[in-house]
Amino acid sequence: MRLAIVWTILRKELVESLRDRRTLVRLVVVPLLLYPLFALAMSKLVGVEAAAREARPSRIAVWGELADGLQARLSAAGKIELAPWAGAPPDVREGLLSGALAPPAGPEPAPDDGEAAPPEGEAEPPRWIEPENPVLAAARAAVSERKVDAVLVPWPSMGAELGRGGKGAVAIYFDSVRADSATAEARLEGALQRARRAIVADREAERGLPEGFSRAFDVVPRDVAADSRxxxxxxxxxxxxxxxxxxxxxxxxxxxxxxxxxxxxxxxxxxxxxxxxxxxxxxxxxxxxxxxxxxxxxxxxxxxxxxxxxxxxxxxxxxxxxxxxxxxxxxxxxxxxxxxxxxxxxxxxxxxxxxxxxxxxxxxxxxxxxxxxxxxxxxxxxxxxxxxxxxxxxxxxxxxxxxxxxxxxxxxxxxxxxxxxxxxxxxxxxxxxxxxxxxxxxxxxxxxxxRRAGGAPSAGFSLAAFAGVQVLFFYGSLLIARTSVAVQLAVSQVGFFLVPTLALVAGFGYSPRATLGLRPASVRGLAGALLLGVAAWAAIGGTVLRWFPAPEPFARELGELVLLGGQPYPVVLLLVAVTPAVCEELLFRGLVYAGLRRAGPAVAIGVSALLFGLAHGSVYRLLPTFSLGLALGYARHRTGSVLPGALLHALNNGLAVSLLYFKPSWAQGLLEGDLLPWSVTFAGMVVSLAGLLLLRSSAPSATEPEPDEKAKMEARDRHDADASGGGGGQG
Structure with a gap:
């Protein structure tokens, strides 16, 4: 083999490869930029998460009666919130109070000498695995379901043992898989060790120590995480x-x-x-x-x-x-x-x-x-x-x-x-x-x-716009999560829905009239939307929610959220009924619907309604909001205007807000989670059907773009097709 020839070929191939700018980018620029940025982002993420976890107080459920002074010592330790009997099932609570549930027999814990680590050269002894029992099962459920971060069980004999100078027992149940739970266990164990040393010091000062006096109580951390976890x-x-x-x-x-x-x-x-x-x-x-x-x-x-x-x-x-x-x-x-x-x-x-x-x-x-x-x-x-x-x-x-x-x-x-x-x-x-x-x-x-002058967007543009607005709304709402509910709702609707929608329409030169449906509606169209707005909630609530009810805690939390933390009724009505009716309708029945309209009215109504339901971010609200979105889309289709849908949307939300705010006696059962009576459901269906018939009889000419706008749309499509074909010929 001639090494000179090999060297010549090697040099030739390296020169040709490195001459390619993309190869240089892949070998030099991408690593130089990507890995430092990735490392900075990860260190920032880990630092922010660690700081947030350190700043969060640990919620500790206390299942039992703490000895005198011990509760005050734990509360004073900082970042520990004690929640008596939080997440404890009734049978476990009764068993602990009566003394029927006692700590299971385990190995004798070693005395605490204040050292967290084992002696040098010795392996850390494995923690004792507690046999299955009612307390362990209940604590596992409370911690894994995130009701609390850890469970502290002062066993029933603890107070009496400490009172006579003996040794009590405390168990800490935590989940090592959950970082917050492990942090809570570390905080709690440290606080208990400090309290134990203080008790021992007091006893030593008093002298006359009985057996077990120098230990006060045993702290036994017990990991509730199952092997599968x-x-x-x-x-x-x-x-x-x-x-x-x-x-x-x-x-x-x-x-x-x-x-x-x-x-x-x-x-x-x-x-x-x-x-x-x-x-x-x-x-x-x-x-x-x-x-x-x-x-x-x-x-x-x-x-x-x-x-x-x-x-x-x-x-x-x-x-x-x-x-x-x-x-x-x-x-x-x-x-x-x-x-x-x-x-x-x-x-x-x-x-x-x-x-x-x-x-x-x-x-x-x-x-x-x-x-x-x-x-x-x-x-x-x-x-x-x-x-x-x-x-x-x-x-x-x-x-x-x-x-x-x-x-x-x-x-x-x-x-x-x-x-x-x-x-x-x-x-x-x-x-x-x-x-x-x-x-x-x-x-x-x-x-x-x-930028395109006049006309309406394509389906791809509308779907891409919806995805962008949705991501903006999601991350933006997290940034304002610490503000009041009223501020969150106002900023979300106006800043994350309305402003991006108007900016996209104006920035790309689309016709606001054709894209957003800013046309006057007929009297029949407005009357049909009025009837639907008054009755749609009864028809949907009596059918969809009857067969697919939301969990009671979710419904209760949503009802409290809608009231905006006790804001005055006009403010609640403005932010929950009027503002979404304007901002959401201009996005979903405006920009999104306009792009999907080219695929046919059925596709435009159905897809815009589905996106409307998905945007509310909850699987429990998907079917009700999708059903309402179908009615809103049909109003836009039959009238060619966004105004009837905005009226329908505002009335639907406004009635729900009014019921929650004033709590009339006749609706008390509904507010407490009862099903809507069939009589009210049928009445809502009849009125909703009347509204749909009025919408159907509205002027059909309103469903199509105006002649000049339609001509612009067709001309633009022909221009795009010609540009695509011309580009291919040049290639």
Whole structure:
């Protein structure tokens, strides 16, 4: 072998590779920017979470009577809130008060010498595992359901033992999987040790010590976390990252091969010459990439489930249902990856160029999946809306056994929104023949973000606008969470719904009249909306809520929230009835409906109603708000105006607010959770039907755009089609 030839070829290949700017970006710029930013973000996240946990007081349930002076010592310790008998079932409370429940026999604890760590060279002794008993089961339920952070049980004999100078017993029940619970246990154990040392000092000062006097009482921390939760914590730290990374790889290479690879082989041009439409091309390629990614995810889930079941003891094996749900959660993630990678790879000229194009997207997505290994990253309102991260933390919560219905619903809905946006982006890219043939176009032209005078937006623009507004609303509402409820509602409606809607319409040059439905409505249309606004709540409440009732605590909390903390009635009416009627209707029956109208009235009404229900962020409110959204969309369709819907919306909310505020005697049963009588339900149905008939008989000409606006919309569509075709010819 001639080394000189090898050196020449090596130098040639390195020069050609490093001459490529994208290679330099991938090798130098991306690592230099990505990892410092990632490290800073993670350190900030961990620091903020640790500071927030340190600042939060620990809520400790006390199941029993604390000895004299001990309660005062614990309360004075700081950041400890004592809640007597919080979360204690009646039978456990009765058993502790009567002395029927005694501490289970366990190993004799070692004397406390004030040292937290074992002597050097000795391993820390394992904590005693308490046998199953009513107190342990009740404490586990109270802590795992987050009613309290820990449970303190001063056993019934404690007061008498301390009174005679003997030794009492205290148990601390906590959940080591929950960081807040572990913090509460550490705080409580430290406070009890300080109290014990003080008692011992007082006894020593008095002299005459009986047996056990120098110990005062034993503190026995007991971890209530089940073995399955501990195993789930370990699996939940690594499983989401591995599964999502493998799903990424499953769509990474196929996306490049089906786009840039075809350009390199020359088969993309042949495909474009065939009598097929761009939407057919993108659909076939997307489904191929998605199926491969989905099969990759399925194979990894099955393999991991079999591996875990083989390695772990039977008592610790995670059930197959958990792995099945994990695979279901990976479906929206694979949709997102497949659409996004396919849309980015089509810009590349060859396979190598495709790898360079996808790496800047691959790295951040993989890092988002990786941060779930941090203990502080949990499923909460902040992470439930973060793309990819929300599914990763949801899988983590699933393994631990902590996946609240509302947050699970929010994470799935947000993931579906991101997947839809990626699909719309991919479809938009594949419509540009110049890009498919290897040409270049400005990003504004590809995304359709250019300013357009007159007309209404497309369906893709409206859906993208809704997703953007929804994310803005969610994170913005978290930023103002510490303000009063009235301020939160006003800022959310005006700042996160109304202002972005008007800014999008004005910024992109759409016609406010055609897009937002700012037209006068007929008298029949307003009368129909009036009847629906008065009666729709009875029809929906007597049917939907009868078969799908919301949990009583949720309904009670929602009722208290609607009253805005005791604000005057005019303020409540303005913020809960009038403001949402204006702000939400301009978004959902204005901007969103206008874009979906091209797909037909049924699609526009149904999809806008569904998005209206999803935007309220609760699975328990989805069906009622969806039903109301159908009526609001029908009013917009029949009248061509947003005004009847705003009237209907304001009356519906206003009646609910008035009932909650004034609490009339005839509605007392309804306010306490009773079902709406069938007589009231039927009356509401009859009046609602009359309102729908009035809407149906309103002027049909109002359902169509005005002639000049319709002409502008058609001209704009022709211009877009010509631009797409012209670009392809130039390519």
């Amino acid at each position: 501990k195993v789930g914590q370990i699996l939940g730290a690594m499983m989401p990252m591995l599964l999502i990374l493998m799903s990424l790889l499953g769509s990474f290479l196929p996306a490049i091969d089906l786009t840039a690879g075809e350009k390199e082989r020359g088969t993309m041009q042949t495909l474009l010459c065939a009598p097929v439409r761009p939407i057919e091309i993108i659909s076939g390629k997307f489904l191929a990439v998605w199926v491969i990614s989905l099969l990759t995810a399925l194979g990894n889930v099955v393999s991991m489930s079999l591996t875990v079941s083989r390695l772990l003891p039977d008592a610790m094996v995670v059930g197959p249902g958990t792995f099945a749900l994990t695979f279901v959660l990976l479906v929206p993630v694979t949709l997102l990856f497949s659409a996004l990678f396919l849309a980015l790879a089509v810009f590349a000229k060859d396979f190598k160029d495709g790898q360079n194009a996808l790496m800047p997207a691959y790295l951040p997505l993989s890092l988002l999946a990786g941060i779930t290994a941090l203990p502080v990253v949990e499923l909460n309102p902040w992470t439930a809306y973060a793309p990819v991260l929300n599914i990763a933390v949801l899988i983590k919560a699933l393994f631990v056994g902590e996946a609240p219905a509302d947050l699970l619903f929010t994470a799935l809905v947000s993931s579906a929104l991101y997947a839809c946006l990626a699909l719309l982006f991919a479809a938009r890219v594949f419509e540009r023949e110049s890009v498919l043939l290897g040409g270049h176009e400005p990003a504004r032209a590809v995304l359709g973000l250019g």
